Amino acid sequence: MSTNICWARWLAAACAIVVLALGSALVIVSITLSRVSAVPGTGSADAGFARDMAVHHQQAVELSLIVRDRTDDDDVRRLAYDIVNTQANQRGMLLGRLAVWGLPKSSQHPPMAWMGRHDMHQRPHQGNLMPGMATSSQIEALRKAEGPAAEVLYLQLLTEHHRAGVEMARSGSTLATDPLVKDLAASMLRGQQAEIALMAKLLEQRGS
Template identity: 40%
Template structure:
């Protein structure tokens, strides 16, 4: 199911890649910060592909690797289009949301200790920890995407943020179903719908 959601995202993104936005701090900040946020999702996905065992969990990890790698590439290209260096970026994140922070303290980011625990876990223990960490990670990403969807000046950027938020909400619902179907002892909370 997530594959179809991602394919829909990819098609929509190809049609409506935001090419405006100029120096809109919301657009620039969102693209920079979400790229950093996505990189940790890739890291966690690679870890569970090495040490997890539940095929459905591994499938989720592969979908995240494909989908979020694609999104990082598109976001970095958009930053270049806007005259921004996607690599050389400020140390402070989320200033565009009025919540200046460090990358490590962004909403949903796993701590160094949690990442170490995921690396050390094996089998079902790794699957459970991955699902819990990734669901929390997605919730943090949705928090940022919802804000960008409300406040970015570019209609296409707002659409991009809405697509990201929608897809991550769908993935969390799929993780909840996966946990129930495979009777994994994981605690996953649904992400509330966006504020109207």
């Protein structure tokens, strides 16, 4: 009788272990499937925002590095320094997100197509791939300018650059589904709006 009781207890314990193991396996499978399904597609707003803003940021960094060597003005150099550090870091986060998702850094989709706004589309012109981006001629003009002339041109180019960036960031914060991308887009929106206001003051001080 005692043997039967021990056997029954052992069997119950074994069944409990099997049930727990199956439950754990189901949880793991569920989490894995949810993660897989959460990966944005290559044509998603998340991927489009990451790609386009990475390109947009790259030019803002380039413009800022150029003006840094074309002026001695502390305010403009400080702004340029902040933009280089902030946008280079954000660009790295966006490209890193694409890498985590296993998506390419470039796409055959037109720039900003993910926003669903046809008025934001444009044909590339002299390296100007998206609204707000400076042309190669404008960048060359900045390279040749010095002092106040370089400051004004930089602030004008970057203001237009930021205005388009704000539109993209606003759409990214609304349309993206990845929490990190949504938070990053919202942060960009706030930061670039503040910098637009600052650049307006700097331009006014320079009579432009």
